[in-house]
Amino acid sequence: MTGTAVAKEAVAGQERLQLRAFVADDETRAVVEQVVGDLMIPAAAIHRGRIEDAIQLLGRLRSPRVLLVDISACELPLSAVNELAEVCEPGVSVIAIGDRNDVGLFRELINHGISDYLVKPLTPSLLQRSLLAVVEGGGQHSRQTSRLGRIVAVMGCRGGVGATTVATSLAWAIASRRHRRVVLFDLDVQFGSVALAMDLDPVHGLRDALENPGRIDGLYLDRTLVRHSESLWVLSAEEALDDPVRADRDAVGLLLHELQSKFHFTVVDLPRRMDPAVQQVLQTATNFVLVSDLSLAGMRDGMRVVQLLQATNASCPVTVVANRVGEFRTGEIPKAEFERGLGRSIDLVLPFDPKHVFPLVNAGRPVASGSGPTAAALCRLADQLCGAKSAGRGGLFAKLLARWS
Ligand SMILES: Nc1ncnc2c1ncn2[C@@H]1O[C@H](COP(=O)(O)OP(=O)(O)OP(=O)(O)O)[C@@H](O)[C@H]1O
Ligand SMILES: [Mg+2]
Known part of the structure; x- marks a missing residue:
């Protein structure tokens, strides 16, 4: 999505997307695009960016139902996740994508309300499974999604x-x-x-x-x-x-x-x-x-x-x-x-x-x-x-x- 498109969207700011993704590299972006197409998700936006960009944009726009955020290269992923929770609407499911294959980090992210954590390189089947599980569960297993206003x-x-x-x-x-x-x-x-x-x-x-x-x-x-x-x-x-x-x-x-x-x-x-x-x-x-x-x-x-x-x-x-x-x-x-x-x-x-x-x-x-x-x-x-x-x-x-x- 271009800067102008984002600016226009910020002005309109009305419609709630089903999925919004912030991914840092082309490879991951291509996988997300493929899965959005395969699952026929009609209202989706894929941005080049990381969790910091998500925090900035979602402070101004309606949150999607499902949010994909890239946390690779993020020095303090947990505080970024907390900051994200501050700007997100209640009821959003968040899937994090990162480059650290670390069970401790996975647990901490889940404890901070993230619905799932996927390690790169992302594959279409992995992302598809994760999205369906998150949506099927209605986010019931995640604290962030059950967060109430x-x-x-x-x-x-x-x-x-x-x-x-x-x-x-x-x-x-x-x-x-x-x-x-x-x-x-x-x-x-x-x-x-x-x-x-x-x-x-x-x-x-x-x-x-x-x-x-x-x-x-x-x-x-x-x-x-x-x-x-x-x-x-x-x-x-x-x-x-x-x-x-x-x-x-x-x-x-x-x-x-x-x-x-x-x-x-x-x-x-x-x-x-x-x-x-x-x-x-x-x-x-x-x-x-x-x-x-x-x-x-x-x-x-x-x-x-x-x-x-x-x-x-x-x-x-x-x-x-x-x-x-x-x-x-x-x-x-x-x-x-x-x-x-x-x-x-x-x-x-x-x-x-x-x-x-x-x-x-x-x-x-x-x-x-x-x-x-x-x-x-x-x-x-x-x-x-x-x-x-x-x-x-x-x-x-x-x-x-x-x-x-
Ligand atoms: N600090 C204030 N200075 C001057 N006028 C005020 C001030 N606060 C409220 N008013 C005025 O007092 C009136 C009553 O205010 P308001 O309707 O907010 O009270 P309320 O407690 O909701 O009343 P109600 O019991 O009818 O629900 C209004 O005309 C309002 O503009
Ligand atoms: Mg009154």
């Missing part, structure tokens, strides 16, 4: 404290600034305001999925997710108010799992009630962000929500955001007192900042996408959640892929 649950202690503002900003910042695939999921299907806040139309279908576990199939998400930008999708609804939604806990669990297998981050804007859907999210969350004003009621409910979380998902880290601080100066509880009552410290204080917040909100833009200290603080929070920056259809192959797509 993170779930960041955001809840406000009281109405209007800014949970949606924080959730939309985090999702936007993680997607736009850290280039991760993010879905922003509004679990309040009647009163949720995520779609409004992102200037999108909600679509039908979410209610159905929340009420019926059998509803979620491979195509379901494609029909229900609304794309906001290259790497940010929104899942929301605007259901009638006279017909209560009865979310099924298993259905919510399945939906979350499906989202986790496709996105690096699922940011859930939670309604303030403890129904089965919310309980399921709290139990599955990998991070919890609690938003409150500095009010007595916020302190009390914050404490109760954190206690509930600890009882159901004790290892889930909690981030406390005090928002709209300074709005009602005289009625606010001092920060230290609030922290004492809550039983933990506040991680981020966001001032009441109508000058910067309202123009963005009224324009349907996330607050983090603007300027000023509030936007900067929300971007920092998104960075903290991300952690430190790391230094088609055809033959048998496609049929097997379709089983787990």
